[in-house]
Amino acid sequence: MATIGDVAREAGVSRSTVSSVLTGRKYVSPETRAKVDAAVAKLQFSVNAGARALATSRTMALGVVVGFHEAEFSPALAAYLIALSDAAREQGYSVVLLTEPDGVEAVRRAISGRQVDGFILLNVVDDDPRLEPINQARYPAVLLGMPQDTRGVDAVDLDFAAGAAMLVDHLADAGHREAVFLKWPEELYDSGSTYANRFASSARERAEQRGLRLVPVALPVGPEQVRAALRAVLQDPENPRALLIHNDAAVAMLPFALYDLGLEVPADRSVVSLHAAELARLYVLSFTSVESEPVAVCQTAVEMLAKRIASPDSPVQKRLIVPRLEAKGSVETVA
Amino acid sequence: MATIGDVAREAGVSRSTVSSVLTGRKYVSPETRAKVDAAVAKLQFSVNAGARALATSRTMALGVVVGFHEAEFSPALAAYLIALSDAAREQGYSVVLLTEPDGVEAVRRAISGRQVDGFILLNVVDDDPRLEPINQARYPAVLLGMPQDTRGVDAVDLDFAAGAAMLVDHLADAGHREAVFLKWPEELYDSGSTYANRFASSARERAEQRGLRLVPVALPVGPEQVRAALRAVLQDPENPRALLIHNDAAVAMLPFALYDLGLEVPADRSVVSLHAAELARLYVLSFTSVESEPVAVCQTAVEMLAKRIASPDSPVQKRLIVPRLEAKGSVETVA
DNA sequence: CCACAGCAGCGAACCGGTTCGCTGATCAAC
DNA sequence: GTTGATCAGCGAACCGGTTCGCTGCTGTGG
Numbered sequence: 001m002a003t004i005g006d007v008a009r010e011a012g013v014s015r016s017t018v019s020s021v022l023t024g025r026k027y028v029s030p031e032t033r034a035k036v037d038a039a040v041a042k043l044q045f046s047v048n049a050g051a052r053a054l055a056t057s058r059t060m061a062l063g064v065v066v067g068f069h070e071a072e073f074s075p076a077l078a079a080y081l082i083a084l085s086d087a088a089r090e091q092g093y094s095v096v097l098l099t100e101p102d103g104v105e106a107v108r109r110a111i112s113g114r115q116v117d118g119f120i121l122l123n124v125v126d127d128d129p130r131l132e133p134i135n136q137a138r139y140p141a142v143l144l145g146m147p148q149d150t151r152g153v154d155a156v157d158l159d160f161a162a163g164a165a166m167l168v169d170h171l172a173d174a175g176h177r178e179a180v181f182l183k184w185p186e187e188l189y190d191s192g193s194t195y196a197n198r199f200a201s202s203a204r205e206r207a208e209q210r211g212l213r214l215v216p217v218a219l220p221v222g223p224e225q226v227r228a229a230l231r232a233v234l235q236d237p238e239n240p241r242a243l244l245i246h247n248d249a250a251v252a253m254l255p256f257a258l259y260d261l262g263l264e265v266p267a268d269r270s271v272v273s274l275h276a277a278e279l280a281r282l283y284v285l286s287f288t289s290v291e292s293e294p295v296a297v298c299q300t301a302v303e304m305l306a307k308r309i310a311s312p313d314s315p316v317q318k319r320l321i322v323p324r325l326e327a328k329g330s331v332e333t334v335a
Numbered sequence: 336m337a338t339i340g341d342v343a344r345e346a347g348v349s350r351s352t353v354s355s356v357l358t359g360r361k362y363v364s365p366e367t368r369a370k371v372d373a374a375v376a377k378l379q380f381s382v383n384a385g386a387r388a389l390a391t392s393r394t395m396a397l398g399v400v401v402g403f404h405e406a407e408f409s410p411a412l413a414a415y416l417i418a419l420s421d422a423a424r425e426q427g428y429s430v431v432l433l434t435e436p437d438g439v440e441a442v443r444r445a446i447s448g449r450q451v452d453g454f455i456l457l458n459v460v461d462d463d464p465r466l467e468p469i470n471q472a473r474y475p476a477v478l479l480g481m482p483q484d485t486r487g488v489d490a491v492d493l494d495f496a497a498g499a500a501m502l503v504d505h506l507a508d509a510g511h512r513e514a515v516f517l518k519w520p521e522e523l524y525d526s527g528s529t530y531a532n533r534f535a536s537s538a539r540e541r542a543e544q545r546g547l548r549l550v551p552v553a554l555p556v557g558p559e560q561v562r563a564a565l566r567a568v569l570q571d572p573e574n575p576r577a578l579l580i581h582n583d584a585a586v587a588m589l590p591f592a593l594y595d596l597g598l599e600v601p602a603d604r605s606v607v608s609l610h611a612a613e614l615a616r617l618y619v620l621s622f623t624s625v626e627s628e629p630v631a632v633c634q635t636a637v638e639m640l641a642k643r644i645a646s647p648d649s650p651v652q653k654r655l656i657v658p659r660l661e662a663k664g665s666v667e668t669v670a
Numbered sequence: 671c672c673a674c675a676g677c678a679g680c681g682a683a684c685c686g687g688t689t690c691g692c693t694g695a696t697c698a699a700c
Numbered sequence: 701g702t703t704g705a706t707c708a709g710c711g712a713a714c715c716g717g718t719t720c721g722c723t724g725c726t727g728t729g730g
Contacts, residue, residue, distance in 0.1 A: 013679075013680090014679065014680050014681070015680090015681085016679075016680065016681070016682095017678085017679055017680075020678095020679085026678090026679095027677080027678075028678075028679080029677095029678060029679090032678080032679080051685090053685095054684095054685050054686060054687080055684080055685055056685085057685075114686095
């Protein structure tokens with residue numbers, strides 16, 4: 001309700017002085033500042049975001065661009081959105097949700113309407129088309145995900161390669177010489193999903209180093225299909241008895257498939273996985289695992305974006321958050 | 336980049352004429368309009384959201400206030416956020432996420448900073464404190480949830496009472512005379528959660544009408560605790576063999592508990608439940624059930640809010656979205 | 671005692687739109 | 701031919717902040 005003019009009148013000073021107090025950009029004597037503060041409190045004044053945005057050409061808002069993703073695990077999404085919003089608030093920013101199926105269009109509109117100061121892109125893929133309008137307008141942005149080529153944009157992600165290596169090491173250390181590698185659907189790798197590919201190639205590489213034979217199995221889409229596929233994998237006597245999983249649906253469904261076949265962990269099968277932290281919050285997942293770190297990743301992303309906004313020309317940054325492996329006894333030690 | 340002044344110059348008209356074309360509020364001859372449209376296209380102009388907000392005192396943004404506890408325990412949340420954002424965009428609004436632990440403070444700040452035109456409150460409880468600043472500032476809002484007293488604010492929610500009645504009917508129709516009612520933790524009811532209480536009292540009432548004896552069991556918090564509690568319930572020979580569930584954690588965990596005890600559905604137990612639609616998308620939930628309708632609920636909420644913003648003094652509305660029961664053969668017909 | 675530096679606060683201009691009263695042109699009626 | 705109504709478009713004022721050059725006062729040094 002109250003405007004800066006009301007505050008000025010109440011405090012007996014000029015509008016510009018009030019502004020100086022509010023922004024802190026100019027020295028104001030303690031006495032005047034006290035008068036202004038009192039007036040602000042009395043009138044319950046707070047700055048009009050739109051007016052300030054117009055004057056400063058800073059909206060203090062970040063656009064969070066959610067990719068279009070039917071197939072992916074959306075329960076995890078909420079954790080990221082909340083973590084992003086919390087981190088943004090801490091830096092004085094608010095978060096605008098951009099969920100348009102056509103992410104490029106969403107970005108374009110937000111830019112030309114000057115709705116945000118920068119973007120955080122979720123579900124990044126290699127050669128992400130959303131980068132085009134962003135780079136063209138020279139807008140600040142941070143990728144949540146680590147494509148091969150970040151095209152001059154800051155990026156942060158979980159270190160899926162490190163996670164994969166940890167899990168492979170864990171199996172190898174326990175004496176395993178071979179393992180089934182339960183992967184995401186093939187399409188995800190083909191579509192250039194950054195994390196899936198980084199995990200897979202790191203797992204392959206480390207497994208080779210450690211002399212662990214990997215039998216890769218791409219799983220289908222859809223809960224029932226996954227369950228059936230898991231059963232098939234578990235039933236095949238040719239398959240190794242250790243399982244390395246990077247597929248949230250499979251992690252969630254595995255207990256059912258084990259149940260179907262009367263198998264026990266770790267007696268009959270050894271299991272390690274990397275999955276969304278959210279999964280473990282709802283289910284008993286007693287698998288030794290590496291969990292995603294939504295809070296750490298999001299906090300880093302927002303900090304990087306805030307810095308990028310402040311200094312657009314500082315060198316491009318890439319940050320990988322190293323996760324922790326939590327042993328839960330789902331791996332049998334073999335001779 | 337381009338401002339309305341650039342467009343005016345390019346088109347050879349005044350700024351106000353460009354504005355008339357953009358807003359459509361005033362008649363402009365087809366020829367001038369064509370010139371303006373051409374200039375807009377050529378300069379890739381689109382209005383500066385902040386400037387328009389300042390001039391019109393309409394931000395065209397909606398604040399979505401996410402409750403605190405929700406953050407910890409709702410895989411369904413993402414579905415609601417996306418559905419809200421999609422619906423908002425359809426009405427020309429954008430969505431600002433307000434996730435502050437202290438929801439009241441978040442609302443207060445958004446109001447005094449004029450950041451949004453109205454609010455959508457998630458995870459509403461009876462006597463919700465967030466309504467105080469909203470009502471005091473006479474701000475438009477819509478509740479996603481249906482408290483006893485909506486305090487003059489529009490509200491929309493799934494018709495949990497109807498859902499409960501459907502499920503009770505389904506059991507009674509199949510000849511059951513008694514059922515265990517697996518409920519949320521007691522605290523949820525005590526904290527004034529609107530949907531939990533509406534479901535519970537409707538179930539109780541309908542069960543009485545249909546001569547179905549209900550044995551209520553409030554479940555604990557935490558996956559392992561839930562699993563153990565479920566086992567205890569299933570093991571007790573005194574308990575009825577039919578299960579009426581309103582507790583997402585229990586729905587997700589029940590297959591594990593059944594597995595623990597070697598029980599089959601529907602041979603050993605009949606199961607019906609009401610749960611988040613998200614749950615069924617990820618897991619094999621072959622329980623006869625009523626699912627939440629995030630898209631329908633969110634669309635209605637945004638439409639109601641848009642109307643409320645347009646006409647603040649129209650009569651208060653309450654809408655309940657009636658869900659569908661989907662039979663999946665998890666109920667045994669008894670004599 | 672005067673000159674000048676330093677400093678707190680003022681005021682005007684500006685950010686990019688919208689709104690509304692007014693102008694000048696066109697045209698019909700008398 | 702003059703009057704009056706109609707209408708497209710113009711221009712100034714305004715929304716609520718920020719910014720920056722300027723003013724007038726205080727105080728120090730010569």
